[in-house]
Amino acid sequence: MSLHLLESEIVLGLITGSTYVLVAIGFTLIYGVLRLINFAQLSIYTIGAFVYVGTYSVLSAWHQLPSFVVYVLAAGSGAVGAGLVGFGLAACTWFPIRKAPNFALLVASLATLALIQDLIELFLAPIPRAAPNPLTGGLVNLLGVAVTGSDLALLVVGVGATGVVALLVTRTRFGLALRAVADNSTSARLMGVPYTRVVLLTFALAGALAGLAGAMVGAQYGEVSYDMGVNIGLFGFTAAVLGGMGNVWGAVVGGFTLGVVSSLAITVLPSAWQDAITFGVLIVVLAVRPTGILSTRTVDRA
Amino acid sequence: MIHTNWVRSRSTRILGAPLPWRLIALVALFVVACIYPVVANNGFVLDIATDMALWAVLALGLNAVLGWAGLLDLGYIAFFAIGGYTYAILSTAHIMTFWPSLMVAIVISGIAAVVIGVPTLRLHSDYLAIMTLGFGLIVYIAAENLTITGGDNGLFGYPAPSIGAFVVNSPISYYLLAVALTVLALGVAIAVRRSRLGRAWNLLRVDETAASSVGVPVYRYKLYAYVFGSIWGTLSGALFAVKETIVSPVSFDWSQSFFVVAAVVIGGTGSIAGCVVGGVVYIFISEALGGVNANLSAVVFAAAMLGFILLRPRGLVPARPQYRGKPGLWRRPSGGRLGFRGRTATSVSAVVPSPLVRAPGIVTLRVEEVSVRFGGVIAVDRVSLTAANGSVLALIGANGAGKTTLLNAVSGLVTVRQGRVVLRSDDSDLLLTGKGARARAYAGIGRTFQSPRLANDLTVWENVLQGTFVGSGGGARAGGAVEAGSHRGSESPYQKAGRALELVGLGSKANLLAGDLPYGDQRRCEIARSVASAPTFMLMDEPSSGMNDVEAKGIASLIRSLADQGTGVVLVEHNMGIVREVADSVIAMDLGQVLAEGAPESVLRDEAVRGRFLGE
Numbered sequence: 001m002s003l004h005l006l007e008s009e010i011v012l013g014l015i016t017g018s019t020y021v022l023v024a025i026g027f028t029l030i031y032g033v034l035r036l037i038n039f040a041q042l043s044i045y046t047i048g049a050f051v052y053v054g055t056y057s058v059l060s061a062w063h064q065l066p067s068f069v070v071y072v073l074a075a076g077s078g079a080v081g082a083g084l085v086g087f088g089l090a091a092c093t094w095f096p097i098r099k100a101p102n103f104a105l106l107v108a109s110l111a112t113l114a115l116i117q118d119l120i121e122l123f124l125a126p127i128p129r130a131a132p133n134p135l136t137g138g139l140v141n142l143l144g145v146a147v148t149g150s151d152l153a154l155l156v157v158g159v160g161a162t163g164v165v166a167l168l169v170t171r172t173r174f175g176l177a178l179r180a181v182a183d184n185s186t187s188a189r190l191m192g193v194p195y196t197r198v199v200l201l202t203f204a205l206a207g208a209l210a211g212l213a214g215a216m217v218g219a220q221y222g223e224v225s226y227d228m229g230v231n232i233g234l235f236g237f238t239a240a241v242l243g244g245m246g247n248v249w250g251a252v253v254g255g256f257t258l259g260v261v262s263s264l265a266i267t268v269l270p271s272a273w274q275d276a277i278t279f280g281v282l283i284v285v286l287a288v289r290p291t292g293i294l295s296t297r298t299v300d301r302a
Numbered sequence: 303m304i305h306t307n308w309v310r311s312r313s314t315r316i317l318g319a320p321l322p323w324r325l326i327a328l329v330a331l332f333v334v335a336c337i338y339p340v341v342a343n344n345g346f347v348l349d350i351a352t353d354m355a356l357w358a359v360l361a362l363g364l365n366a367v368l369g370w371a372g373l374l375d376l377g378y379i380a381f382f383a384i385g386g387y388t389y390a391i392l393s394t395a396h397i398m399t400f401w402p403s404l405m406v407a408i409v410i411s412g413i414a415a416v417v418i419g420v421p422t423l424r425l426h427s428d429y430l431a432i433m434t435l436g437f438g439l440i441v442y443i444a445a446e447n448l449t450i451t452g453g454d455n456g457l458f459g460y461p462a463p464s465i466g467a468f469v470v471n472s473p474i475s476y477y478l479l480a481v482a483l484t485v486l487a488l489g490v491a492i493a494v495r496r497s498r499l500g501r502a503w504n505l506l507r508v509d510e511t512a513a514s515s516v517g518v519p520v521y522r523y524k525l526y527a528y529v530f531g532s533i534w535g536t537l538s539g540a541l542f543a544v545k546e547t548i549v550s551p552v553s554f555d556w557s558q559s560f561f562v563v564a565a566v567v568i569g570g571t572g573s574i575a576g577c578v579v580g581g582v583v584y585i586f587i588s589e590a591l592g593g594v595n596a597n598l599s600a601v602v603f604a605a606a607m608l609g610f611i612l613l614r615p616r617g618l619v620p621a622r623p624q625y626r627g628k629p630g631l632w633r634r635p636s637g638g639r640l641g642f643r644g645r646t647a648t649s650v651s652a653v654v655p656s657p658l659v660r661a662p663g664i665v666t667l668r669v670e671e672v673s674v675r676f677g678g679v680i681a682v683d684r685v686s687l688t689a690a691n692g693s694v695l696a697l698i699g700a701n702g703a704g705k706t707t708l709l710n711a712v713s714g715l716v717t718v719r720q721g722r723v724v725l726r727s728d729d730s731d732l733l734l735t736g737k738g739a740r741a742r743a744y745a746g747i748g749r750t751f752q753s754p755r756l757a758n759d760l761t762v763w764e765n766v767l768q769g770t771f772v773g774s775g776g777g778a779r780a781g782g783a784v785e786a787g788s789h790r791g792s793e794s795p796y797q798k799a800g801r802a803l804e805l806v807g808l809g810s811k812a813n814l815l816a817g818d819l820p821y822g823d824q825r826r827c828e829i830a831r832s833v834a835s836a837p838t839f840m841l842m843d844e845p846s847s848g849m850n851d852v853e854a855k856g857i858a859s860l861i862r863s864l865a866d867q868g869t870g871v872v873l874v875e876h877n878m879g880i881v882r883e884v885a886d887s888v889i890a891m892d893l894g895q896v897l898a899e900g901a902p903e904s905v906l907r908d909e910a911v912r913g914r915f916l917g918e
Contacts, residue, residue, distance in 0.1 A: 035426070035428075036428075037428045037431060037432065093608070093612065096612055097611070097612060097615075100615065102428070103372060103374065103427075104611055104615055106374055106428060106431065107374070107563070107567055107607070107611050108608060108611045108612065110374075110376070110560065110563065111564070111567075111604055111607040111608035111611060112608060114557070114560050114564075114600070114603075114604035114607070115601065115604035115605055115607075115608055118597055118600040118601040118604050119601055121597050121600075122595070122597040122598060122600075122601055126597070230556060233435065234432075234435060234436050234439060237432045237435075237436075238432075238436075241429070241432065270447070272443060272446070272447050273443065273447070275436070275439050275440065275443055276440050276443060276444075278436070279436040279437070279439065279440050282432070282433065282436055283417075283418075283421060283433070286421045286422055286425065286429060286433065287420075287421035290421075290424075290425050290429075
C-alpha cells in the first residue's frame with residue numbers, strides 16, 4: 001500500500017469514524033444512566049435522516065435562502081426532531097415500565113426499533129429516497145487528501161458535537177446530575193437529583209446526536225432508506241464497546257479507531273465484508289479487554 | 303432485590319385450576335390441531351401448518367435462551383440458516399444425505415455458539431444482544447457473498463431426504479416431519495424445564511449471585527442455554543430447507559431473528575405452551591396480512607410486541623409457576639414425585655422425623671489470618687476463627703466492622719489475597735480460598751443474605767427447590783475432603799425442598815410468590831433454600847433484621863435446631879437477645895479485627911466490647 005493511499009484511507013476512516021462517534025455517544029450516554037442498550041437509537045438515526053430530507057425540500061422551495069443555509073437548517077432540524085422523538089419514545093416506552101427488569105426495557109427498545117423501521121418502510125419510503133446535498137461539488141484538500149465538502153462537514157460536526165457534549169457533561173448542572181445518576185441512581189435520587197427528568201433529557205440528547213448523524217450521513221450518501229439505522233447499528237455498538245460502554249471519551253476514541261480500522265481493512269477485503277471486520281473487532285475486544293480501550297474500571301460482570 | 307413488583311399482580315391469579323384437566327385439554331387441543339391439516343389434506347393448509355410447526359420449534363429453542371436463561375439473542379435465525387445451508391451444501395455435493403448432514407449442522411452451530419458465547423457470556427447479559435446481532439448479520443452476509451452458498455440466488459435442486467423407502471417430497475410428508483420435530487422439541491422442553499438444568503436457569507436469570515451461592519455454575523449454564531437453543535434453530539432450519547426446496551439469503555435476514563424474539567415475547571416468555579402459540583400466531587399474522595402487504599404484517603407484529611411488553615409482559619400464555627397441589631398438602635404421599643406430606647409446621651419444635659441436615663463426624667471451618675482490602679480500606683484484617691459443625695458461632699460488631707465481608711470471604715463472594723479458609727474433617731483439609739462461590743456451595747457452605755435474595759416472580763416452592771441444586775447431581779463428587787453430601791442422594795430434590803420448607807414453617811405458603819411474602823417469611827424462605835442444599839456450614843447474615851420479637855424468637859429456635867441437627871452456623875447478628883439464646887461462642891469484631899472471643903456471656907461482659915459498641 002502506497003503511503004498516499006494509506007494516508008487517504010486514514011483520513012476517510014476518520015470521516016466515517018465521526019459518524020460512529022455520534023452514534024456511539026448516544027448509546028453510551030443512555031447505557032451510562034440506565035445500563036440499557038437502547039436499540040431504538042437506531043430508528044431515531046433514521047428519523048433524523050428523513051427529517052433532513054423533508055426539511056430540505058420544504059426550505060429549498062424558498063429561493064432566497066442560500067443552499068448552504070438550507071443544508072445547515074435541515075441538518076439542525078434533523079437533530080432537533082430526532083431529539084424530540086427520543087424524548088417522546090422514552091416517555092412512552094421507558095417511563096411506563098421503568099421499574100421492570102432490564103430485560104423488558106431491552107425488548108421494548110428492540111420492538112420500538114422494528115416498529116419505527118417498519119412504519120417508515122410501509123408509509124414513507126419502501127425504496128431509498130434521494131437526499132439533496134449542496135456540498136458535493138467542490139473538493140477540499142484535507143491533510144493532502146481530496147475530500148468533498150460534505151465529508152469535511154461530517155468531520156467538523158462530529159468533532160464539534162463531541163465538544164459540546166463534553167462541555168455539557170462536565171460543565172453544567174445537567175451534566176453533574178447525569179454523572180450522579182450514572183454513578184449511583186439511588187443515592188442521586190436521595191440527594192435530590194430529579195431522576196426521571198435527567199433520564200428523559202439523556203434520551204433527548206442521545207436522540208439528537210443520533211439524528212444529527214443520520215442527517216449528515218444521509219446527505220453524504222445522497223440517499224436515505226428505512227434500514228439505514230440498523231445498518232449503522234453494529235458499528236455504533238462496536239465503537240461504544242471498543243471505547244468502554246458508558247464512557248463518553250471512550251465512544252470518541254472507539255468511533256475514530258473503528259472508522260480507521262475498517263477503512264484500512266476494506267483496502268484488502270471486498271467492501272461487502274465490512275460488517276464482518278467490525279464484528280471480528282467486537283469479538284476480539286470483548287474477549288481481550290471487555291472494559292474497552294480507555295476504561296480502567298471493571299465492566300459489569302455478568 | 304433485583305426484580306420489582308412489576309408482574310406480580312398478574313401472576314398470582316394464575317394459581318388455580320387443577321392441573322390434570324388443564325393438561326388434558328391442552329394435549330387434546332394440540333393433537334386436534336396437529337391432525338386437522340392431515341385431514342384437510344390441502345396443499346396450502348399443509349404448507350402453512352408446516353411453517354407453524356417449524357416456527358413453534360424456533361420459539362421453543364429461543365425460549366430456553368431468552369425465557370429461561372434470560373439472555374437476549376438477536377441473531378437466532380443464523381442457526382436456522384446454518385441448518386438449511388449445511389444440508390443444502392452437503393447434499394448438493396452428494397457428500398452425505400439429509401440425516402448425517404443434520405449432525406454436521408448441529409456441530410457447526412454448536413461451535414459457532416461456543417465462539418460467540420465464551421467471550422460474551424462472562425459479561426453483562428446485554429453484550430450478548432450486540433454480539434448475536436452481529437453474528438446474524440455475518441451469517442447473512444456470508445450467505446449472500448460466498449460462492450459455496452450460491453450467493454443471492456441460493457441453492458436449490460438438492461436431493462430430498464428419505465426415511466427407508468419413503469421420500470420426503472410432498473406437502474403432507476413435510477408436514478409430518480415438522481410435527482415430529484415439534485413434538486420432540488416439546489418433549490425435550492418439558493423435560494428440561496423440570497430438570498436440574500431448567501431449575502438452575504430459573505434462578506440464574508433472576509439473581510446470578512444467589513445462583514452461584516447455591517452452587518450453580520452460572521457462566522457454564524448460560525453457555526449451555528445458548529448452545530441448547532442453537533440446536534433447535536439448526537434442526538428447524540434444515541427442515542425448512544427440505545420443505546422450501548431452496549435456501550436463499552432472503553429467508554434469513556435480520557428481521558427474521560427479531561420475529562422469533564417477538565413470537566416468544568407475544569406467546570409468553572418462558573412458557574412452553576406460549577412458544578407454540580407464539581409461533582402459530584406469527585405465521586398466522588404474516589399469512590393473513592402478508593398477502594395484502596408484507597410490510598403491514600411486520601408493522602402489526604412489531605406493534606403487538608411493544609404492546610405486550612408494555613401492557614401484558616407475560617404474553618398470551620404466561621409461564622406458570624411450578625407448583626404441585628394445594629398449599630400445604632401435597633398429594634401422592636409416597637412413591638410419587640413429591641414423597642412428603644406437607645403438614646404445616648406451626649412451630650419449629652415440630653421437627654421433621656429424620657433430620658435433613660446431618661454432617662458426618664466432626665468438621666471444622668477454619669479461617670486463618672484472612673485479610674480483605676477494598677482499595678486502601680482494610681475491611682478484614684488478619685482474622686482467624688474456627689467454627690465447628692453442630693454449634694453456633696455469632697459475629698457481632700458495629701456497622702463496618704467487617705462481619706459481612708468476612709462472610710463473603712468465606713462463601714467466596716470476595717477474593718481473599720491473604721490468609722486461608724479451610725474445611726477440615728477428621729482426616730483431611732479442603733482449601734476453600736481460591737475457589738469460587740459455586741465450588742464452596744458444593745463443599746457444603748450455605749449462605750443467606752442480609753436482604754433476602756429470592757426470585758420474587760417464582761413461588762416459594764420453586765425458590766426452595768433451587769437449593770437442591772448441589773445435592774441433586776454431582777454434589778457428592780465435588781465434595782473433596784468433606785463428603786457432607788454422601789447422604790444427599792437418597793432423597794429426591796422434591797423431598798428435600800419439602801422438608802426444608804416444613805422445617806422453617808412455610809409449608810402452607812409454598813405456592814405463594816416469594817415476592818408476595820412478608821419480610822420475615824422471605825428470610826425463612828431463603829433459609830429454607832439454603833437448608834435444602836444440606837450445607838455443613840450455614841453462613842447467615844442478620845437473619846433477624848427487620849423482624850418483630852415473635853418472628854425473631856422463631857428464627858432463634860430455627861437456628862438452634864439446625865445446629866442441633868449437625869449444621870455449623872456462623873451468624874452475623876445485632877440482636878443480642880438472639881446471640882445470648884443461640885450462640886455457643888461469640889466473636890466481637892471492630893474495624894476488621896477480632897476484639898474479643900469466647901463464650902457469649904464473657905464476650906458480652908467484656909469491657910472493650912461494651913465500651914466499643916454496646917453503647918455502655
